[in-house]
Amino acid sequence: MDTQTRILEQIAPYQPWLTLGGVLVLFMLLRVTRKALRYRVDEIGYWLLGARGRLIWFWINAPGVMLHELSHAAVVLLFTPFGFRVTSITLFRVRPTVVRDNIGRVMRNGGRQSLQLGEVQYVRPQGRFMSYVGDGLSGIAPLFGGIIMFAFLYWIATGYNLWDIPLDPHTGLRLLRPDWPWWTLIFAPYLILTVTSELWPSRQDWTGARWFMIGLSVLVLLILGLLWYTQHLGQVIALSAFIAARVDFALIVLIAFDIVFLLIAELTVRGLRR
Known part of the structure; x- marks a missing residue:
């Protein structure tokens, strides 16, 4: 038995946990690369437009x-059907975020002014269980909408479904499905960048969804405890690891896109510095 096979056998019992942990590690790495990309775009903006240059990043992400x-x-x-009603929708408008105190008065912000890019206002009945559920699902909705759109754009770009890892035993990793048009790579990566940049719910979204998320977390913990008690937790972990492997691949794709855009932005910044 060679060294590589022996190492793989030693790792095998921990493989599901390593795959699950990879989601967190890759997500943190994606945050780092996306933050670095925004920093470079902001620098390009300052060179071109001065103080208004920071708006370039937001205009780039308008579709997202x-x-x-x-x-x-x-x-x-x-x-x-549960009494929810949309009162106004602003899809994209860059403006300063209005911060209010507990009684509704506008507060002055002495630090760096944050910007609001869009807004959906709605009314719903007070104090009902379904109102809290609706608030929670509405708050985290961009996460699911962004994932669905990312999967769709990935298919447009490559011809592969996101859950089909395109590894060929003879040729290795295939970027495009055979006979798939290459010109989809001209626009799809940009749209993927914008969608995933605005995928994460804002702080205000998380605040509105807090009670729903607390209840959901408690429910998940109870279910996991029940599965552990009935000795079915291992099957759930195996299924979760299978899903996590696809999430890991999706995150690797996003990081690869970020690296390409980072290289383009870095070359642009160096050109402007000369």
């Missing part, structure tokens, strides 16, 4: 912002 707000609105519309 629109999807973010439409995801909020779609969930509100789904909860129309």
